[in-house]
Amino acid sequence: MRTWNQCLAVIVGGGLVALSSVAWAETPNELYLRAASYEHVADMPKAVYWYQQAAAVGDVDAQLHLGKLYREGKLIEQDYTQAAYYYGMAAEQGNPIGEYKLGTMYYGGQGVLQSNENAALWFKLSAAQGLLQAVHALEVMRMNGHCCNAALNVAALPRVAPIANPVAWP
Numbered sequence: 001m002r003t004w005n006q007c008l009a010v011i012v013g014g015g016l017v018a019l020s021s022v023a024w025a026e027t028p029n030e031l032y033l034r035a036a037s038y039e040h041v042a043d044m045p046k047a048v049y050w051y052q053q054a055a056a057v058g059d060v061d062a063q064l065h066l067g068k069l070y071r072e073g074k075l076i077e078q079d080y081t082q083a084a085y086y087y088g089m090a091a092e093q094g095n096p097i098g099e100y101k102l103g104t105m106y107y108g109g110q111g112v113l114q115s116n117e118n119a120a121l122w123f124k125l126s127a128a129q130g131l132l133q134a135v136h137a138l139e140v141m142r143m144n145g146h147c148c149n150a151a152l153n154v155a156a157l158p159r160v161a162p163i164a165n166p167v168a169w170p
Helices: 028-040 044-056 060-072 080-092 096-108 116-127 132-143
Strands: 003-006 009-012 015-019 023-025
Touching: 028 044, 028 060, 044 060, 060 080, 060 096, 080 096, 096 116, 096 132, 116 132
Parallel strands: none
Antiparallel strands: 003 023, 009 015
């Protein structure tokens, strides 16, 4: 939903002299869609700018996408610190994919100090929401002796409805 921020016309001597710029307040999703349209035409500086605007106002899709862009470094310069930052924004909002991705950054020491404890924490939060990749990551950590001294009790994790098609997220 768009709303008017301001619109000002000044009439002097019977004529329109100045009209302020019309500013629209855009929803986070509208900002994300604007960014995606720039990415579609390969204008990555503008796309990143608008993704950042959407991420700053809490759009989880923008946060996850920026994390992916910075982590992969295919369309923009690779920057693991920025990737961890944007995954962390999504994780802090309780997004299971953001939690999982941040866990992978901690486990691999990419953009953050390597920490098995932090990795396990984020994986557990994500697994508790039904993300199977996080459950698998915890099992891998356990089998490698990096966490969870006892066998991982997945059944004891609090469960919510699994997210739709988690495999679609790289």
